[in-house]
Amino acid sequence: MLPGRAGDLARLQCLADGIEPVVTVVGKYNHGKSRLLNELIGDDIFAVADRRETVTLSDRVHRGVRWLDAPGLDADAGAQDDSHALQAAWRRSDIRLFVHSAKEGELDAKERSLLAELRTDAGRTKRQTLFVLSQVDQLADETELQTVASAIGAQMPGVELNAVSSTRHRKGVEGAKKLLQERSGIPALLAALDDALARVPGARAHETALLYGEIRAELAQLRAAQRQSLEALRDTQQRQRHDFSRGLKAVIDKVGGDIAAMLDALGEDHAIVPDSAKDAYAITAGKLERAHIQIAYSRACIEIDGFLAGHGVIDLPSEQHTAARSLNTVMIAVMGVSVKFRKDLRRMFCEEPGRQRMQREFGHYYERSGDRQALASLIAQTEAAMAASDKASAALDQLEERA
Ligand SMILES: Nc1nc2c(ncn2[C@@H]2O[C@H](COP(=O)(O)OP(=O)(O)OP(=O)(O)O)[C@@H](O)[C@H]2O)c(=O)[nH]1
Ligand SMILES: [Mg+2]
Incomplete structure (x- = not known):
C-alpha cells in the first residue's frame, strides 16, 4: 500500500525477529572491512583479498553480536546482487562501521554522501555509525596520520575517527605484544563498540515506535483520502x-x-x-x-x-x-x-x-x-x-x- 515504506517495513520485520544486535561494515571495496571484522571477532571468518572480494552478505554470531560482512560500494559495482546485499546490510544492521582506508586520504564524493545518509539515519532512527580509519600502518608516520585526519575532519566536521590497523593488531596478537595490540586501535574500537552496543536496545525501541507511528499515520492519511x-x-x-x-x-x-x-x-x-x-x-x-x-x-x-x-x-x-x-x-x-x-x-x-x-x-x-x-x-x-x-x-x- 505504501511503496515508499517498503524499506521501513522490512526493517520492522527485522526488529520483530528480535535477534541479537547486528554490526555491519560499510565503505568502499578493498578498504579492509572484512579483515577488520576478523580482527574484532578474533577469528578469520570472512574472506580477505587484495581485490574486490566480498560480493554477498555473510554473518557470524560472536559474543552475542551478529557480525555482518557486506560488499564494498564502488562506482563500477554494477551487479544487482551487490546492491541487494547493500540494501539488506542497511536494513539488518544496528551499528555501522564506516570503513575508510587512511592511505586513500580524503573521502570521495560517494563516501561523503553515504556518510551524510548514515548521519541522517542516525538522527532519525538512532542507529549508530562509527567511523573507522583503517590501514593506518600504510601511512609513513604520525604526522601523515594527523594530516589525513584533519582533512577528513574538515570534510565531515565533528566526525570521531577510530584509527585502526588490522595488520598491527594481528602481529600484536600473534607475537603476544600488548603494546602493538593497543597501538593497533582495535581495543579502543572494541570499547567504543561496547558503548554503542549498550545503546542498541534503547535505539531499537525508539526506532520501532518511530516506524510504526510513521507508517500508521501514513496509512491513516491514505485511508482518509480514499x-x-x-x-x-x-x-x-x-x-x-x-x-x-x-x-x-x-x-x-x-x-x-x-x-x-x-x-x-x-x-x-x-x-x-x-x-x-x-x-x-x-x-x-x-x-x-x-x-x-x-x-x-x-x-x-x-x-x-x-x-x-x-x-x-x-x-x-x-x-x-x-x-x-x-x-x-x-x-x-x-x-x-x-x-x-x-x-x-x-x-x-x-x-x-x-x-x-x-x-x-x-x-x-x-x-x-x-x-x-x-x-x-x-x-x-x-x-x-x-x-x-x-x-x-x-x-x-x-x-x-x-x-
Ligand atoms: N597494510 C594493511 N593492509 C590491510 C589492512 N586491512 C586490510 N588490509 C588488506 O587490504 C586488502 C583488502 O582487505 P579486505 O578486508 O578484503 O577489504 P574489503 O574492504 O573487505 O574489500 P571488499 O570485500 O572487496 O569490499 C587485503 O589485502 C587486506 O590484507 C591493514 O590494516 N593494513
Ligand atoms: Mg570484504
Missing part, C-alpha cells in the same frame, strides 16, 4: 443519476403532453378500417391516419433520443448486439420501430405504466452506458483499495504484536 474520493465518486454517481431521471421525466412529460394534445384534437379514427385489395395503390383515410400516428411516434422518439445521446445512452451493450447493426440502439430496443394506432401511442407516452416503463428501461441502459460503467468500476476500485488499506493496517498490528 474515503474522501469514494464519497465524492458516490456523490457524482447519485447526482448524475438524479439529473438523468429528472431530465428524462421532463422529456417524457413534454412528448406525452404533445401526443395527448394531438390525439385529443383528432376526429374520427380511420386507422382500424382495413384496406381492401382495391385500395392497394390508393391513398385511403386509414393509410393517412396510420402515417400520421407513425410520424408522431417518430418525433417523440427523436426527442427522447436526443436527450439520451446527451447522456451517452446510444448503443446497446455489446452482449445484446444482433447482426442487424441498425437495430443495436437503445432507442429501438426499448421503443420498437413502429406504432400505427392511437391507443398504442397513448399507452406508450400518455399513460402512467407506459411512462414508467420508459423511465425504468432507459434508466437500466443508462447504467450500462460507458461513462456510468467507468464510474462504477472506479468506485469498485476505490472500495477495493480501501479494503487493502484496512488489511495493511491489520497486518501492521499483527507484526507489532509479534514483536
Whole structure:
C-alpha cells in the first residue's frame, strides 16, 4: 500500500525477529572491512583479498553480536546482487562501521554522501555509525596520520575517527605484544563498540515506535483520502443519476403532453378500417391516419433520443448486439420501430405504466452506458483499495504484536 515504506517495513520485520544486535561494515571495496571484522571477532571468518572480494552478505554470531560482512560500494559495482546485499546490510544492521582506508586520504564524493545518509539515519532512527580509519600502518608516520585526519575532519566536521590497523593488531596478537595490540586501535574500537552496543536496545525501541507511528499515520492519511474520493465518486454517481431521471421525466412529460394534445384534437379514427385489395395503390383515410400516428411516434422518439445521446445512452451493450447493426440502439430496443394506432401511442407516452416503463428501461441502459460503467468500476476500485488499506493496517498490528 505504501511503496515508499517498503524499506521501513522490512526493517520492522527485522526488529520483530528480535535477534541479537547486528554490526555491519560499510565503505568502499578493498578498504579492509572484512579483515577488520576478523580482527574484532578474533577469528578469520570472512574472506580477505587484495581485490574486490566480498560480493554477498555473510554473518557470524560472536559474543552475542551478529557480525555482518557486506560488499564494498564502488562506482563500477554494477551487479544487482551487490546492491541487494547493500540494501539488506542497511536494513539488518544496528551499528555501522564506516570503513575508510587512511592511505586513500580524503573521502570521495560517494563516501561523503553515504556518510551524510548514515548521519541522517542516525538522527532519525538512532542507529549508530562509527567511523573507522583503517590501514593506518600504510601511512609513513604520525604526522601523515594527523594530516589525513584533519582533512577528513574538515570534510565531515565533528566526525570521531577510530584509527585502526588490522595488520598491527594481528602481529600484536600473534607475537603476544600488548603494546602493538593497543597501538593497533582495535581495543579502543572494541570499547567504543561496547558503548554503542549498550545503546542498541534503547535505539531499537525508539526506532520501532518511530516506524510504526510513521507508517500508521501514513496509512491513516491514505485511508482518509480514499474515503474522501469514494464519497465524492458516490456523490457524482447519485447526482448524475438524479439529473438523468429528472431530465428524462421532463422529456417524457413534454412528448406525452404533445401526443395527448394531438390525439385529443383528432376526429374520427380511420386507422382500424382495413384496406381492401382495391385500395392497394390508393391513398385511403386509414393509410393517412396510420402515417400520421407513425410520424408522431417518430418525433417523440427523436426527442427522447436526443436527450439520451446527451447522456451517452446510444448503443446497446455489446452482449445484446444482433447482426442487424441498425437495430443495436437503445432507442429501438426499448421503443420498437413502429406504432400505427392511437391507443398504442397513448399507452406508450400518455399513460402512467407506459411512462414508467420508459423511465425504468432507459434508466437500466443508462447504467450500462460507458461513462456510468467507468464510474462504477472506479468506485469498485476505490472500495477495493480501501479494503487493502484496512488489511495493511491489520497486518501492521499483527507484526507489532509479534514483536
Ligand atoms: N597494510 C594493511 N593492509 C590491510 C589492512 N586491512 C586490510 N588490509 C588488506 O587490504 C586488502 C583488502 O582487505 P579486505 O578486508 O578484503 O577489504 P574489503 O574492504 O573487505 O574489500 P571488499 O570485500 O572487496 O569490499 C587485503 O589485502 C587486506 O590484507 C591493514 O590494516 N593494513
Ligand atoms: Mg570484504
